[in-house]
Amino acid sequence: MAWTWFHRLGSPPYIYALAGRLTPWFAWPAGALIVGGLYGGLVLAPPDWQQGDGFRIIYVHAPSAWMSLMVYTTMAVAAGTGLIWRMKVAHAVAASCAPIGASFTFAALVTGALWGQPMWGTYWEWDPRLTSELILLFLYLGYMGLRSAIEDVQRADRMSAVLAVVGVVNVPIIHYSVTWWNSLHQAPSVMKLAKPTMPPSMLIPLLMMLLGFTLFFFAVLLVRLRAEVLSRERSATWIREAVSP
């Protein structure tokens, strides 16, 4: 049956075991890529002709910003899956995503501000990218707030799933409107990411960081997923095996 894999993915004991086995396969490559990317970005890459060494913030800002969006999308897809197929494991994935995404959105905001000071001469500029990032942080906080306000886990799962899906529809609208708004009020931003002209010595570390952060997300997600799956389960038999020291 073609659908067996799908049903197996919905089975908590299977997922719990699988997530445990897979974690190192994501964690170690993530660590290696990030260390390599850091070395490449901080040491090997030449200073930018315009921004000097200040541009090196890109190697932490861009991956954080990428995480903020990617994690939100993953969360919404998982939430939608959970809503449509009433799949508990999918809700557990969505629940695991939010704190990770929120923390990296925060990192993207602060590193963006730190980058802004030397470039713009002010920490906060109502730049469309940073403004969107700020609104995205509010979306994450709303999601987490709703989840924590509802006692019953299953109801919290389903309610927050609706919010995640509504949010993901809004993210492009928010981004578009903020860009539109910004274009009316000031000159285009100086902060340009991933210029096509970027030489390989600059680009390769950036790609390594992006991939490393992505793998890191999945590693953390898998650990959190095991916890969430465990807290949603009532069937004693497999849990006894899972938690026996």
Added chain:
Amino acid sequence: MSEYPGDTEGATAALVSAVSTSSASPLDAARLALSRDLRLAFRKRGQLVQPLVFFAIVTTLFPLAITPELSRLRDVAPGVLWVAALLSSLLALEFLFRDDAYDGTLEQYALSGQSLTWLLFAKTAAHWLLTGLPLALMAPLAGMSLGVPAAAVPGIVASVAVGSVALSLIGAVGAALTLGIKRSGALLSLLTLPLAMPVLIFGARATELAIKGGGYAAPLQLLGALAVLGVTLAPLAAAAAVRINLE
């Protein structure tokens, strides 16, 4: 026992025909859901005017906080009007579904055989008629007190009227999501305001252009697009949330 449409000795067959021939059309159902909310609102007029009074108070705060000079107020008027409108429409949201959830009306809607999405859309329409439309009519008055020229009135009315459609719809989703939660006011704002930011951006821009005497068609069309998108998606999400709440 004549009140039963199918109440004759021969029972089942008559019952079947009675049920299948007399069910209400979706349009009737929506009309009734809407007029019920309007009637209830007019029974409790106090709650009806609260958002409007709130709107008036907030717009009064700004001259006191910034300056009484009309020429300077005129520059911030679009922002003031839109932030005030956003907050006022938020104020009325907490009650949008609360009473209905409490007295079992939502449950009966969900079990009525009619589309819950459609009935909630009707409820949201009632909410807009009771808050969005009055706000749109009041916004020019508030604008005048901020030094807005009379020529800007049509633009302000149009933009607030269209924008508040989107606000009501977004708010309906937020209100449905926070249904089962006690003291949900702050959470409701946290959920709703980020989603409402595009409306604020386009609405304030349309108002600004109207005040400056420019063509405000472009932002108004964008507002309209948001409203259309809201009409198609928001009731679906609200219905999903209400169903989960009834579980």
Added chain:
Amino acid sequence: MKEFLDMGGYAGYVWPSYGLTLVIVVLNIVWARRLLARSREEARRRLAMRGGAT
């Protein structure tokens, strides 16, 4: 080395950015592991309770 740490005069912006990101990365690891430990603890407690009841 000193030149590297100076980051062409941008040290005050570059290093805090890297530092904060590092902190976030580490916190994510710590939080996730703590969450897993806590829910395993919780599951064990629930099992013990149920075992005691029957």
Added chain:
Amino acid sequence: MSERSLQGENLHLWRGDRHVLRGVQLSLAGGECLQVTGPNGTGKTSLLRTLCGLMYPEEGRVLWAGQDVRSDLPGFHADLAYIGHEPPLKVDLTPRENLYYWIGVRRRISRPELDDALERVGAEQWRDRPVRTLSAGQKRRVALAGLALMAVPLWLLDEPTTNLDAEGQRLVGKLIEEQLLRGGLVVAAIHHELPVPGATLRRLELAHE
């Protein structure tokens, strides 16, 4: 047209950590009434809400006329009336207005039809007073009028006799009896005996774990 029947197959429902319904089986044909009994907290209300499709059982399914109700929920809902603990009435509207909106959303009703139903439950004296001024028993009577007006084959009633005096309880019995005579089905969660003839009455006893 298939036979009118309601079946619950192996219904399991969890609420948080509680296993509320544990493999409930039931089957009911036209003209039959099922009386669901059991102490508080044994899942009577949950069973009714599961049967009408508000709650999703973790396992098992509900069949209406041989069809899984999930395959056509609106169609199933058009066939059923569910009255919960509290009569679904707006306190700021009168009984007449309440029924006009509540029932009108489901089916077309005429004014005389509506007034007849209210008269039947003894409401003609107070049908134009706001519901907030009515007693609990009077509200229950308005709900009964609504139930009759819906004209649907399946009734799911949660404690239909609460707050009613002896005459009101007889009225509930009479309404149920008529519903059964028409070939309708009734599931009632109730503490005491339903005042209907025993021949058509079946029982389901729910108990604690």
